Amino acid sequence: MKLLTSSLRSNQRYIAFEIFPKTFSFDELMEAFEKEVLCLLGEDGFSRANTWFIKNLWDEKRGIGIVRVCNGFVIPVKVALSLVKRASRKGLIVRTGKVYGTLRKFKAVQ
């Protein structure tokens, strides 16, 4: 199947985040994050936001990761991430950071 043309694709933004304490696996986090984003945005908003937690950029030692969202949903997804209180019954603080337009820029900063 061919890709959509670039004019039909929505622009993406990449939100960097950091967690405290740094003792969570990617799967535990993703479950908690997706639950909270779905709860705040609803099913319609969740489908439009098109959130994607990028696994190969998750740094478990430093507790730093990145989530991709559609352009108009940066603020609601940031709020949803900061509303995450616990993952797999352990307390958690999520700090969102800078928003990047490309992954190359994020990698350069890291």
Added chain:
Amino acid sequence: MKFYDFHLELFPDSDVFDFAGGCIVKNFSDFSSYCKFRESNDFVSGVLLNPSSIKELISRCDKFVKADYLALDCRDYEILRYAVDNALVDAIAHVELGSKKNHPLMVNSGFDHILARLCADRKVSFVVCFRDLLNSNDKDRSSLIARMRQNILLCKKYKSPIIISSGAKRLDEMRSVDNLLAFGEFLGLSSQHAKKALSFVPEKILERKRGGYIRPGVMVV
């Protein structure tokens, strides 16, 4: 730009705290215990008042008139109106909490255009706490967001000062500058206004208190 978390209820942890300063509010019984607390830490110290009547409000405000920051935590409209009308406090907080029945035409948020106009005239800030949203249940969260949005709308219309704070009581309730800015924008503020709510408004409160301000027209010379 320096950002302040101006309505904390605990000493912040340095790992998570990325603000230039903060204000710790507590419920004190008398002014001497407040003075002791103020001298024991580097943060700005504030007093949180939760009176049950106007009489109690007046007596407690007289006691703490020289405090750096006076915040009122009250759900009673009459008490709120009296406090704001007479500029007895610097800020009002947690107004939207509590079980209130909504009107068919509007959300009952505990704050109306009269209070918003008085807040703007008397320079009383409206505090929005992230903790209220964080600790709400899934069912209550939607109505709480609606109430907060309506209050922010009124504050924007009448140009009342707004403070955004984490309002943390526990360490895991603390949030970063970026999170609180996003929270402000989520509730309907522009990014400029959200930044102002975290930096300019707290700075102004501190500045006027250091200049001897007590309330409009009253100053220690």
